[in-house]
Amino acid sequence: MFEQMYLLKRVEVWARIRLSRVVKAPKIQFLDSGLLSALTDLTPGFADQDRSRFGSVLETFVFGELLKHKTTADGDYQLFHYRDHDQVEVDFIIENAAGHLIGVEVKASATARKNDLRGLTRLASLAGDAFRLGVVLYDGTETLPLGSGIWAVPLSSLWGQSPVNPS
Incomplete structure (x- = not known):
């Protein structure tokens, strides 16, 4: 019902073997970061005090932005998430029709x-040649290489020109 009202969306699990994706539980993602902030009573002052709660709202915001980019992109892209039995996770995985991630x-x-690279490093290891780029979206101002095709990228790149070209 909440999906039909565009309040929540299921984000399916990425797995190397496509059949495995079917049996794993999806992540339920809120779609509206403003509404989520209001429901959780997250004020700007409290966001500074409790960064983990702010992080959930920020993740919701990024998910909404990725959905917008997906609808206007030239190719066919799917959004997934990853979490393994060790609780290592990647917030979002963008996969194109060729299987590049x-x-x-x-x-x-x-x-x-x-420590922020743990999930991306695991994903790169599992995906092999399909892994094209890892991005840590953060509240900084500089694009920084973190090694092995993983970059720290300012959140502002979501609505500006991307400073990383994975060629």
């Missing part, structure tokens, strides 16, 4: 730390 982690901090 971009992993996206959303962080509500002004710095990208080594």
